[in-house]
Amino acid sequence: MHALPRNLRAAALLALTLLPAWLPVHAADLNVTVTTPDGKPAPDVVVALLPTGGAAVPLAPAPEPVLIVQREIRFEPYVTAVPLGSTVRFVNRDRFDHHVRSVAGGPLGSIAPAKSFEFRLAAARGGRETSADVVIDAPGATGIGCHLHGSMRGHLYASPTPWVAVTDATGRATLRGVPDGAANLRLWHPDQLVAQADVPAQVSGSAGAQARLNFSPRPRPPPRPSLKGEYE
Numbered sequence: 001m002h003a004l005p006r007n008l009r010a011a012a013l014l015a016l017t018l019l020p021a022w023l024p025v026h027a028a029d030l031n032v033t034v035t036t037p038d039g040k041p042a043p044d045v046v047v048a049l050l051p052t053g054g055a056a057v058p059l060a061p062a063p064e065p066v067l068i069v070q071r072e073i074r075f076e077p078y079v080t081a082v083p084l085g086s087t088v089r090f091v092n093r094d095r096f097d098h099h100v101r102s103v104a105g106g107p108l109g110s111i112a113p114a115k116s117f118e119f120r121l122a123a124a125r126g127g128r129e130t131s132a133d134v135v136i137d138a139p140g141a142t143g144i145g146c147h148l149h150g151s152m153r154g155h156l157y158a159s160p161t162p163w164v165a166v167t168d169a170t171g172r173a174t175l176r177g178v179p180d181g182a183a184n185l186r187l188w189h190p191d192q193l194v195a196q197a198d199v200p201a202q203v204s205g206s207a208g209a210q211a212r213l214n215f216s217p218r219p220r221p222p223p224r225p226s227l228k229g230e231y232e
């Protein structure tokens with residue numbers, strides 16, 4: 001039999017060595033649906049998967065900076081979830097300055113931010129936006145505010161595992177490439193007064209998972225239409 005050409009062999013060897021050693025053989029996407037106690041879709045819920053097998057899960061930061069945009073005096077998205085160690089990039093697309101800082105979270109404003117930061121972002125001018133990067137090296141929740149605009153509020157959540165997502169308007173979130181096996185789903189919502197109980201889940205192939213918040217968050221007010229166009 002013919003040996004592989006040398007450059008092909010080298011490429012094959014490189015591909016093998018680039019595979020992360022911890023990557024599970026079986027990995028699938030897990031669709032999670034979260035509802036309120038009365039069965040309505042629950043948006044803005046962070047869903048993190050924590051395997052219960054006991055195996056250590058190495059850090060797997062997002063490969064690219066995760067954007068939180070300042071636009072029309074809001075943080076977009078309202079809730080951002082990242083794997084621990086990820087870089088979050090705050091981008092100002094408004095035509096005036098913002099002074100971004102970590103703030104206390106929880107409905108009573110009594111929960112200290114997991115990660116502290118503070119910086120001013122100059123106005124976006126001439127199509128040029130300004131930005132600042134923050135490495136999120138502390139797990140848990142951090143409130144985001146603006147020193148100049150008291151109504152601006154966002155939330156950031158860092159999961160110790162790479163499998164984390166935020167539910168959309170229909171209460172659904174997809175966790176990508178989760179390992180097969182027993183796991184707990186951890187839920188977090190910015191308005192929760194007490195921690196949510198972990199939801200046991202058996203991850204296998206394409207089966208989905210259901211979870212229920214232990215309270216009904218108040219709907220978020222829609223953006224003020226008067227701001228549309230004024231700053232765009």
Ligand SMILES: [Cu+2]
Nearest residue numbers: 098099146149
């Ligand atoms: Cu601001």
